[in-house]
Each structure stands twice: as structure tokens, then as C-alpha cells.
Amino acid sequence: MPLPVPRPFQRPARGATRHVEVGGVRVPYELVVDPWPDPYLDLDAYDPDADLMPINWGPQHPSTHGVLRVKLFMDGEVCVKAVPYLGYLHRGVEKLCEKLSYAQVTPIVDKNDYVSPMMNELAINMAFEKLLGVEPPPRAQVIRTIFAEMQRVASHLLWLGTWAMDAGGALGGGATLFMYCFREREMILDLFEEVTGARFHYNTHTVGGNRHDLPGGWEEKAIRVLDHIESRLPEYEDFLRDNDIFLVRTRGVGRLDPLLAMEIGVSGPSLRASGVDHDRRRDAPYAAYDRVEVKVPVRDAGDALARYEVRMDEMRESIRIARELLQDVPAGPITALKPVKMPKAIKVATGRSAYVGIESPRGELGTFVIAQNERKTAHLPYRLKIRPPSFHAMALLPYLAPGATLSDIVVIAGSLDPILGEVDR
Amino acid sequence: MLEAVIFYVFALAAVVLGIIVVTRRNPIASAIALVGTFFFLAGMYAMLDAHFVAVIQLLVYAGAIMVLFIFVMMLLNLREMGEGMVADIAGATTRGILGLSAVGLVGIGIYVGLQGVAGRKLGVAAEGTGTIEAVGRALFGGSYLLPFEIASALLTVAMIGAVVIAKREI
Amino acid sequence: MSAAMVLDNPWLRGLVIGGGVLGVVLGIVAYAIWFERKFTGLMHQRPGPNVVGWAGLLQPIADVLKLFQKDDRLPAAVDRPLFVLAPVLMLAATMMALAVVPWGWGVVVADLHIGVLFALSITSLAAIPIWMAGWASNNKYALLGGMRAAAQAISYEVPLLLSVTVPVVLAGSFRLGDIVAAQAGGRWFALWPPGPGFFAFVLFYLSSLAEANRIPFDIPEAESELVGGITTEYGGMKFALFYLGEYLHTVVASAIASAAFLGGSDMGPLGDGLHWMLLKTLLLTASVIFVRWSWLRLRADQLMALCWTVFVPGGLVLVMASALWVHLT
Numbered sequence: 001m002p003l004p005v006p007r008p009f010q011r012p013a014r015g016a017t018r019h020v021e022v023g024g025v026r027v028p029y030e031l032v033v034d035p036w037p038d039p040y041l042d043l044d045a046y047d048p049d050a051d052l053m054p055i056n057w058g059p060q061h062p063s064t065h066g067v068l069r070v071k072l073f074m075d076g077e078v079c080v081k082a083v084p085y086l087g088y089l090h091r092g093v094e095k096l097c098e099k100l101s102y103a104q105v106t107p108i109v110d111k112n113d114y115v116s117p118m119m120n121e122l123a124i125n126m127a128f129e130k131l132l133g134v135e136p137p138p139r140a141q142v143i144r145t146i147f148a149e150m151q152r153v154a155s156h157l158l159w160l161g162t163w164a165m166d167a168g169g170a171l172g173g174g175a176t177l178f179m180y181c182f183r184e185r186e187m188i189l190d191l192f193e194e195v196t197g198a199r200f201h202y203n204t205h206t207v208g209g210n211r212h213d214l215p216g217g218w219e220e221k222a223i224r225v226l227d228h229i230e231s232r233l234p235e236y237e238d239f240l241r242d243n244d245i246f247l248v249r250t251r252g253v254g255r256l257d258p259l260l261a262m263e264i265g266v267s268g269p270s271l272r273a274s275g276v277d278h279d280r281r282r283d284a285p286y287a288a289y290d291r292v293e294v295k296v297p298v299r300d301a302g303d304a305l306a307r308y309e310v311r312m313d314e315m316r317e318s319i320r321i322a323r324e325l326l327q328d329v330p331a332g333p334i335t336a337l338k339p340v341k342m343p344k345a346i347k348v349a350t351g352r353s354a355y356v357g358i359e360s361p362r363g364e365l366g367t368f369v370i371a372q373n374e375r376k377t378a379h380l381p382y383r384l385k386i387r388p389p390s391f392h393a394m395a396l397l398p399y400l401a402p403g404a405t406l407s408d409i410v411v412i413a414g415s416l417d418p419i420l421g422e423v424d425r
Numbered sequence: 426m427l428e429a430v431i432f433y434v435f436a437l438a439a440v441v442l443g444i445i446v447v448t449r450r451n452p453i454a455s456a457i458a459l460v461g462t463f464f465f466l467a468g469m470y471a472m473l474d475a476h477f478v479a480v481i482q483l484l485v486y487a488g489a490i491m492v493l494f495i496f497v498m499m500l501l502n503l504r505e506m507g508e509g510m511v512a513d514i515a516g517a518t519t520r521g522i523l524g525l526s527a528v529g530l531v532g533i534g535i536y537v538g539l540q541g542v543a544g545r546k547l548g549v550a551a552e553g554t555g556t557i558e559a560v561g562r563a564l565f566g567g568s569y570l571l572p573f574e575i576a577s578a579l580l581t582v583a584m585i586g587a588v589v590i591a592k593r594e595i
Numbered sequence: 596m597s598a599a600m601v602l603d604n605p606w607l608r609g610l611v612i613g614g615g616v617l618g619v620v621l622g623i624v625a626y627a628i629w630f631e632r633k634f635t636g637l638m639h640q641r642p643g644p645n646v647v648g649w650a651g652l653l654q655p656i657a658d659v660l661k662l663f664q665k666d667d668r669l670p671a672a673v674d675r676p677l678f679v680l681a682p683v684l685m686l687a688a689t690m691m692a693l694a695v696v697p698w699g700w701g702v703v704v705a706d707l708h709i710g711v712l713f714a715l716s717i718t719s720l721a722a723i724p725i726w727m728a729g730w731a732s733n734n735k736y737a738l739l740g741g742m743r744a745a746a747q748a749i750s751y752e753v754p755l756l757l758s759v760t761v762p763v764v765l766a767g768s769f770r771l772g773d774i775v776a777a778q779a780g781g782r783w784f785a786l787w788p789p790g791p792g793f794f795a796f797v798l799f800y801l802s803s804l805a806e807a808n809r810i811p812f813d814i815p816e817a818e819s820e821l822v823g824g825i826t827t828e829y830g831g832m833k834f835a836l837f838y839l840g841e842y843l844h845t846v847v848a849s850a851i852a853s854a855a856f857l858g859g860s861d862m863g864p865l866g867d868g869l870h871w872m873l874l875k876t877l878l879l880t881a882s883v884i885f886v887r888w889s890w891l892r893l894r895a896d897q898l899m900a901l902c903w904t905v906f907v908p909g910g911l912v913l914v915m916a917s918a919l920w921v922h923l924t
Contacts, residue, residue, distance in 0.1 A: 053735060055735050055736075061822060062818055062819055062822060063819040063820070077739065077895060077896075164891070165819060166819050167819070167891045167892065168810070168819075168890065168891030168892050171810075171818060171887075172810040172811075172813070172887055172888060172890065172891070172892060173810065173811075173887070173888060173889050173890040173891045173892075174819070174891060174892075175635075175639070175888070176635075176638055176639060176888050176889060179639035179640065179641065180639075183640060239889075240891075243890070243891065245811050245890055245891045245892070245893055246891050248893070248894075248897055249891060249892075249893070249894060249897075405894060405895065405896065406739070406820050406821070407814070407817070407820050407892075407894045407895065408894065410819055410820050
């Protein structure tokens with residue numbers, strides 16, 4: 001399988017006209033100003049009279065969403081250069097997976113994107129299934145999709161709460177919204193607990209299907225919870241969209257150029273908020289997404305407010321998809337393979353590789369697996385690479401932070417929804 | 426009796442803080458001590474029934490002007506300012522002479538002041554001399570209206586000038 | 596010594612009433628913190644303090660005891676005298692403003708004829724200890740917080756003074772007692788004359804939020820940006836003094852607003868008295884708490900823009916309108 005060759009990455013000149021390929025349509029795109037600041041700014045060449053103050057934003061900072069560390073060079077309150085330092089949460093997951101059999105990997109990758117563990121499980125098991133050539137039965141596919149959409153709602157709820165804390169303070173209005181969001185997220189976790197027995201690291205997806213079947217009456221309960229959450233969404237919008245302070249804090253803040261977004265490889269809501277209509281659920285359906293119609297919310301503004309709007313619309317959309325699927329879960333087995341008793345039970349033919357990308361709440365969560373070349377170790381992956389959407393979102397910080405004040409950087413970083421467990425792996 | 430005690434406390438504090446203002450090398454410490462001096466001076470004005478002056482002393486000098494001072498100090502580089510600034514002005518002998526003449530001038534001032542007071546009975550100002558009403562009547566109704574308006578015009582011109590200088594690019 | 600003798604001597608009266616007022620207000624502050632936590636619990640659908648005493652009523656006392664026990668550490672690189680002095684001065688500056696607040700039934704420490712000006716000039720002095728704390732902490736976040744606080748304080752002093760000028764013009768006196776007396780019989784300045792009084796009350800309320808560093812104007816300590824700002828390096832009782840100073844500032848500003856705009860101890864047909872003044876102060880404090888837990892925070896430059904482009908011109912217009920009203924009637 002040929003690996004993609006990286007293209008040279010150039011800053012387009014001012015005044016140039018570019019075209020953006022959006023779903024097969026060429027959209028003209030004219031650069032009136034410098035499209036984005038230079039992330040490789042030479043500090044020595046910067047105004048010598050300015051007294052630059054380096055600030056270590058993180059790793060112990062309340063609003064870095066984990067242990068991100070960014071060195072910010074501030075001219076007064078305005079940032080001129082941002083240098084992210086990663087690896088504070090590096091656990092060597094990819095290397096660890098090479099020592100674990102295909103059946104054992106799932107609970108390990110649960111901890112990558114710890115806000116939406118279902119997505120990690122789904123991505124890794126879909127890659128293994130592609131490697132093996134196994135197709136899960138329809139019931140498993142539908143259950144997976146329901147889980148994925150409910151997890152998306154839970155993840156966006158957590159994002160909304162934490163982001164509001166970034167903008168409004170952990171001891172202020174933000175904390176109120178945070179509590180509200182967690183109240184609803186808790187209901188989804190309760191539902192998951194009922195199925196899998198775990199509230200967070202479920203280990204429910206297996207190669208070829210699901211481990212746990214839905215208990216009786218779960219579907220009706222889930223629909224009730226989803227209806228309840230949908231009825232609560234206007235409350236959050238009252239809290240934020242109708243609040244002038246929220247609008248002035250987010251409108252026009254952290255404007256993300258669609259071209260830059262695509263160059264960096266940003267995906268998910270952050271990309272869609274910049275006007276690029278891309279969603280793997282609709283464009284390359286997996287699991288049971290071919291059974292439902294997926295509407296993809298897109299905004300053109302590309303600022304923090306647009307990212308908020310896209311995520312709010314996505315929550316509504318996810319609730320609709322999950323409810324549609326819950327009304328008609330097909331009967332049948334939930335796994336295509338016999339339940340795995342031994343870790344070494346799953347063996348993959350030599351010399352195969354597979355890449356699977358799914359639409360996680362943060363964007364394209366990809367898994368690339370290469371099987372072993374020896375029969376003796378055929379139960380272990382030779383190489384497992386995870387493509388986390390958050391990593392690419394964090395690569396945006398050096399482009400978005402310069403020119404913003406410290407307060408804005410907090411809002412910008414939060415609006416990209418980074419999960420550091422996934423960035424550092 | 427109590428008023429005298431309070432006066433001496435305030436006076437002592439003002440003098441000590443004033444000494445701190447000129448002896449500290451760290452300009453921030455000087456600035457903070459100056460705020461304290463203003464504060465105790467305001468207290469003494471208040472005891473002299475000059476309430477309006479006392480409050481304006483606090484509001485304008487201790488509040489606004491000192492914060493501006495502090496801003497200016499922050500904009501300059503403090504380390505360069507703190508060290509060697511005094512020593513570079515002049516040699517030891519010159520500094521000694523300057524210091525002694527300053528002390529002498531202050532002494533002469535005190536002596537002359539005391540001479541002026543000596544033998545005269547100190548009168549108490551009429552009730553309500555320092556109140557806002559009195560100050561307002563003097564400024565707006567009395568003979569000080571024209572100087573007051575000229576001063577306001579001057580300050581407005583200075584403010585516009587400062588804005589123009591600060592926003593040169595426009 | 597009889598009670599009359601005590602009340603006739605201004606020094607003794609100041610001492611007795613001052614001690615009483617200070618004690619009551621500090622109690623209010625401690626229970627304002629309890630109330631805030633309980634009220635926030637209600638807003639958040641969680642219990643709030645409920646372990647120490649009935650409904651957590653002993654929580655403030657337990658908190659203070661805990662804070663007293665804390666190791667009083669001085670970080671190595673701080674400017675020691677300023678670092679230690681800042682929290683004390685912050686509290687002192689705010690406490691002094693209590694002297695001129697008329698609580699009703701003659702309970703006032705010193706009814707100065709420049710009362711309003713005195714209260715505002717003293718509370719505006721709190722900017723200096725805050726700035727001192729930011730500077731002395733020798734911490735970049737604290738320094739940014741201190742700089743923001745200084746800029747915010749000198750900017751918002753202007754609309755604060757302008758808004759309080761409206762009741763002064765309407766009542767024709769700077770003495771808070773006279774202002775309260777001018778509103779007797781339910782003719783509160785926030786209601787009558789319609790227009791300038793009410794808007795001046797809103798302006799005073801918002802500017803006081805900014806002066807007391809409360810959300811949505813709490814950018815000097817903005818914990819999601821500045822990790823706590825000026826209080827980053829403080830711990831134990833020193834931190835508690837800042838906390839106390841902030842709440843005290845809120846209570847004092849509420850009391851002044853009650854006296855200057857809401858008729859003070861007057862309650863129209865329901866008579867007048869100390870309890871009405873206290874009730875108004877507490878309600879205003881509660882509204883500040885409600886605003887805190889339901890609003891987000893502004894950015895520093897937006898805060899300045901709001902002050903100089905909306906509040907200051909608005910305040911000037913209000914002063915002129917009230918002067919016109921007084922001239923015409």
C-alpha cells in the first residue's frame with residue numbers, strides 16, 4: 001500500500017486566488033490579507049523595542065484541557081508566537097498494541113480519547129475487521145452506530161461545558177453550564193453502564209461484533225433520554241447564544257481559514273465550521289450509516305462561534321440519527337465470530353494492512369494496522385498507527401494564537417476541542 | 426487631646442513614608458510609600474476641615490495619578506532604573522553639598538514659617554470653609570470662575586494633545 | 596458613663612457604632628459566602644455545603660478555622676513587605692468606606708458631608724493593593740492580573756463617579772444621609788424622576804461590579820486565563836483576606852447603591868428602619884451573586900471599550916439630564 005507523499009506546505013501570497021475543492025465543487029477563494037500569521041516567526045527579527053514575555057501556558061493551567069504546554073511569546077497581552085510542546089501524556093499506546101493480540105487491544109485504546117471511548121473501540125475494531133475480512137452482523141452494526149451517536153452527544157456536552165468554563169471561568173457562569181451539561185451527559189453514561197457494566201471504558205466492541213447485547217427495554221429508555229436531552233438543548237442556547245458577552249467573546253475569534261484547515265489536516269466540526277463540507281459518516285458510510293440519512297451542518301464563518309454552532313447542530317442531528325436507529329434495531333446475532341476465549345484466537349493472514357477512518361466527535365479518527373509477516377506471531381499487529389483528530393487541531397495553535405490575547409487563546413484552544421490523551425497517545 | 430494624638434500619628438507616618446520615598450532604590454517601593462504619604466496628608470486635610478481637598482487628594486493623587494505613575498514605571502525597564510541611577514549623577518562631594526543645601530533650604534523654610542507664626546494667635550477657620558459648598562461657591566460663583574475655566578480649557582487641550590500624540594498613525 | 600454621653604462624643608460614637616457595623620457586616624460577608632455556595636448549589640442542582648452544621652451553616656466558621664491552620668508560606672522570589680501588606684491594605688481600604696454608610700435610625704459611623712465622594716475614593720484605593728499583590732508575587736500571571744486590575748480600576752472610577760453624581764445633583768448634597776432623606780416617602784431615585792435615576796442606578800451597579808472585580812468584569816483574577824491572577828501565589832489566611840476584601844467590596848457597594856438609589860432605610864408606606872436598609876443591601880448582594888453564576892467573562896480590551904465608549908458618555912448624559920430636571924422643577 002503506497003503511503004501518501006507529503007506535499008510542500010507554502011503560505012499563499014496575499015492577493016492570490018485559490019480554489020477549494022468542496023465535495024467535488026470548486027469554490028474560488030481569494031486572499032485579501034495574509035491568510036494566517038507565520039508560525040515560524042523569527043523572534044530576533046521581531047520589533048527589538050518590544051519586551052517579549054514568554055509565558056508557559058500549561059502544563060499545569062486550568063484551561064489547557066489536560067496537560068498541553070504551549071510556550072507563548074507575548075507582546076503585552078497579545079501573543080506573537082506560540083510553540084506547543086507535546087508528550088506530557090504520552091503512554092506509548094501504539095507500541096503497547098504491538099505486544100497485545102488483536103483481542104486485547106480494545107481496552108487499551110479506550111483511554112486514548114477518554115471523552116469518547118466508544119469511538120476508539122469502533123475505529124480499532126473496524127480496522128481489525130477489515131484486516132480479517134469479517135463483516136459484523138446487522139444488529140451489531142446498528143448497535144455500534146447508536147453507541148457512536150450517543151457518545152457523540154455525550155462528548156459534545158462535555159466539550160460545551162468545559163469550553164464555557166474557559167470563556168466564563170470555573171467560578172462563574174461557565175461552571176453553571178458545565179454542571180448542566182454534565183447532568184445530561186450522566187444520563188448517557190448511565191445508559192452505557194446498563195449495557196456494558198462500565199461507565200467510561202466500556203470494552204464492548206470486539207472484532208466482528210459487540211460483546212454486550214442490549215438489555216430488554218433499553219431502546220425505549222434510550223429514546224426517552226435522548227428526547228430529554230433534546231428538550232434541554234434550547235436551555236444551553238439561551239445561556240450562550242442569547243448572551244451578548246458570549247457573542248463578543250466568540251464572534252470573529254480564532255478565524256480558521258479553510259485552506260489552512262485542510263493543509264493541517266483538521267477534520268470534524270472545526271473543519272465544517274470553516275465551510276468545508278466533509279463528514280465520513282455521509283461521504284464514506286461505515287457501520288449502519290447507510291441505513292439513515294446523515295445531514296451535515298456546515299458554517300462558513302470559521303470562528304469559535306461557528307464551531308459552537310456546528311457542534312450544537314451536530315448534537316441535534318446525532319440525537320435524530322440515534323432515535324431513528326433505536327426505533328428499529330434488527331434482530332439477530334451481535335457478533336460474526338465465535339466469542340473469543342483465548343487472546344491468540346484471532347490470527348491475521350501475513351502481509352496485510354488496513355486503514356479505517358471514522359468520524360469521531362473531534363474529526364477523522366483513523367487506525368492504520370499492518371499485520372505480521374510471520375505465521376508464528378500472526379495474532380499480534382506488526383504496527384498500529386492511530387490518527388487522532390485532536391493532534392491536527394492542536395497543530396493549528398501556532399497559526400491561530402498569534403495576534404490573539406491570552407483570553408482569546410483560551411477560547412480558541414477550547415473551541416478546537418482537544419483531548420490530550422489522544423494527542424499524545 | 427485625641428485629635429492631637431491622631432495628628433502626631435498622621436504627621437509621623439507621613440514624614441517616615443516621605444523619607445522612604447526618597448531613600449528606596451526600588452522605584453516601586455517609593456511609589457507605594459508615596460501613596461501612603463498622600464493618604465496621611467489627606468487625613469491631615471480632613472482634620473483641618475478641608476474635606477473636599479482631602480477627598481480629592483485621595484481620589485486624584487493616591488488613586489489615579491499614582492496608578493499612572495506605576496504604569497509608567499512598568500513600561501520603563503526597572504532594573505536599569507533601579508541601579509546606578511543616583512550614583513551616576515554626580516561625585517560623592519557634589520552629592521554631599523547638594524544634600525546639605527537641601528537640608529539647609531528646608532531648615533530655612535521651617536524657620537521662616539515659624540517666624541511668621543510666632544507671636545500671632547492662630548485663628549480657627551470659619552465653620553464650613555473647606556466644604557464642597559464653599560469650594561464650589563469660590564470656584565463657580567466667586568472671582569475664580571475665569572481662572573477655573575482657563576485651567577479646564579488648558580487641561581482639555583493637553584488631553585487632546587496626548588491623544589493625538591498617542592494615536593500618531595491615524 | 597451613660598449611653599447619651601457615648602453618642603455625644605464623636606470619637607466614642609464612631610468607635611462603638613463602627614465596631615458594631617464592622618462586626619455585623621463581616622458576619623454578613625461570611626454568610627454571603629455561605630449563601631453564595633448554597634444558592635449556587637440550587638442553580639446547579641447540587642446540594643452545596645451540607646455537612647458542617649445544619650444546612651452547612653457552620654461552613655464559613657470551619658473555612659476560617661481551616662485557613663488559619665494553613666502553613667503561611669512565602670514564596671522565595673516575592674517582594675516580602677509588599678506581598679504581606681497587600682491583602683491587609685485591600686481589606687482596610689474597603690472597610691473604611693463602611694464609615695459613611697447610613698444604615699438607618701441614626702446608625703452611621705460618620706455622616707460626612709462628602710460621604711459619597713469619600714466612599715468612592717477609598718474603595719478606588721483598593722486598586723493599589725491589588726496591583727501591589729500582582730507586582731510583589733513575582734509571577735507573570737499575577738503581574739498581568741495586577742496590570743489589568745489597575746487599568747480597570749482607574750477606568751471604571753469615572754462612570755462610577757458620574758453615576759453617583761445623579762443622586763447627588765437630585766438631592767443637592769454629597770452627604771449620604773441627606774440623599775436618603777431626599778428620597779423619603781418612597782420617592783427613590785431609581786424610580787423618580789423616571790429616566791436618569793434608574794439608568795444611573797444600572798450604571799452604578801455595573802461599574803461597581805467592575806470595581807469589585809466580579810464576573811462579568813473579573814478579568815484581574817480570571818482563573819481560566821490567569822490561573823487566579825493576583826492571588827496565584829497567595830495561600831492560607833492571606834488568600835482569605837483577598838476573598839474577604841472582594842466580598843466586602845460587594846457588600847459595601849450594595850449598601851451605597853441602596854442608600855443612594857433605593858431610598859436607604861426608607862420603604863415608602865411600610866415605614867423606615869435599619870432592617871429595610873439591610874434587606875436592600877442583601878438583595879443587591881444576592882443579585883451580584885446571581886449575575887456571577889450566570890454570565891461569562893469579558894475580555895480585557897472589551898471591558899475598556901465598554902467603559903470609555905458606553906459608560907462614560909452615558910454617565911455624562913445622565914448627569915446633564917438630572918441637572919436639567921433639577922433646573923426645571
